[in-house]
Amino acid sequence: MKRWMRKLAGIGLGLSLLLAVGCSDQEKLEVGKTVPEGEKLIVYTTLQAQADFVRAIGGDQVEVETLMPLGPNVWQWAPTVKEMRDIERAHVMVLNGGGMEDRWWSQTYATVKIKNKELLVLDASQGIEPLGLLHYNNRDASEDDKVKKRNDPWFYLDPQLAKQEVETIAAALAKKAPAQAELFQKNAEAYKQKLDQLDQKYADTFSKAKRKEIVSPYPAFQYLAKRYGLNYYVPTTIAINEFPQDKPDQIQALKDDFAKHDASVIFFEGEAAPRVQEFLESIGYQTKELNTYEGKLSQEGYKSYLQVMEENLVVLQAGLNQ
Structure with a gap:
């Protein structure tokens, strides 16, 4: 007790x-x-x-x-x-x-x-x-x-x-x-300047983008989209862990859903399963991968937040201009 x-x-x-x-x-x-x-x-x-x-x-x-x-x-x-x-x-x-x-x-x-x-x-x-x-x-x-x-x-x-x-x-x-308070604050100020520079790169890139909508089966980039005036659509007609080919009676509804949105590239968090990629390619879309920077990285494969966000920006720039 x-x-x-x-x-x-x-x-x-x-x-x-x-x-x-x-x-x-x-x-x-x-x-x-x-x-x-x-x-x-x-x-x-x-x-x-x-x-x-x-x-x-x-x-x-x-x-x-x-x-x-x-x-x-x-x-x-x-x-x-x-x-x-x-x-x-x-x-x-x-x-x-x-x-x-x-x-x-x-x-x-x-x-x-x-x-x-x-x-x-x-x-x-x-x-x-x-x-x-x-x-x-x-x-x-x-x-x-x-x-x-x-x-x-x-x-x-x-x-x-x-x-x-x-x-x-x-x-x-x-x-x-x-x-260490003074050191911590000094380092934080320097890092915040780098974040401001990153923010400016994102703003400049998206202001010139051909498309203004991110379509992704993953819901992770809502804050980013809102910051830069982009629409963010998470379709409910496709699951992140099942294959559209296995449900032929639902394929037309999926196509109609995607067609309502300004996208030629569908963005995934992590690599999309090959069969999902094949299906999306068969109906005219490409797939690209974004990194949500969640799980622990090994010392050998380490990438910083700034590196990952720069890589995400390159992927988004390519996808939104197709």
């Missing part, structure tokens, strides 16, 4: 902390014991994007790890027991926010907090106004998932919202490691 009471108390504490970090007021962060000068700040993040922001801000004064591996669906992944144990050594845990971690964070935090009472938990998206997640056709989703309303959690794919996340992360790291 006592164990369950402790467990429920831990979960309640985790939820109350999430509410606190969801506020725009950085003073409400429970910083706990600060990291002394000369000691590296250990940071864990859910996604690779925020890990790259931490790396840009902290340089060699931080040790940062991403939890989510490459490949899994963000809504279906959860950390393993080993990964929960790993977080016990962290000074800071940076959540993506937007509901992405809702399924597993409370229980994870209740476990981690038993041995790591000084952990600072930060929602990187705090202060950002979320958009509703665009519904998409996912055959593997449960019935509850199909009707559940979610927020769109891919804030960071908009360079200006990424800039806001950098400001939030830098302020939190400075509070946890005050001896």
